[in-house]
Amino acid sequence: MADYKDVYESFWKQIIEDEKGNINKDQLMKELSDYKYLLDSIPSVYEEVTCHGVSKPFADPKYVMESHREAFINRRYALEDLKNMSVMAKHYSPFEKVVSLGAIEEYLK
Known part of the structure; x- marks a missing residue:
């Protein structure tokens, strides 16, 4: 898994900070809301495509895909x-x- 500081610098910083480095709280709340939606949604998708074999949102994607291939023809x-x-x-x-x-x-x- 990538280092959280590197992820922040390369991805999140440009989304939630202004040019001076101040955090835009409203934008941060929007991003966290979207992230929460994904965390809530992913388990149901994983369960559906793996016949209830996987439900954890942080499951290794390779494992999810392998489980899907095993479950479906x-x-x-x-x-x-x-x-x-x-x-x-x-x-x-x-x-x-x-x-x-x-x-x-x-x-x-």
């Missing part, structure tokens, strides 16, 4: 994979293909 890729796994079925019309339940279960592991 990209439909476009899944459909293409299932099409590639399909085989012609003798008891269906020549235009239909099937994928076995076992193959689907293995795919979803």
Whole structure:
């Protein structure tokens, strides 16, 4: 995690200080209000995209993304994979293909 002094100097200082270095209290309150909104909102987003696997606002983003990928299937890729796994079925019309339940279960592991 970045040093808080470096973060302040490189990001926050220009937002909440004037040219003389005086803190604009009203601007500071706005920024803190926005930050509070994010802290309150992030857990619900994380819970949704990870199927309730992650909720802490300061969770490592890589972990959140990994949890998301684990919890959800990209439909476009899944459909293409299932099409590639399909085989012609003798008891269906020549235009239909099937994928076995076992193959689907293995795919979803």
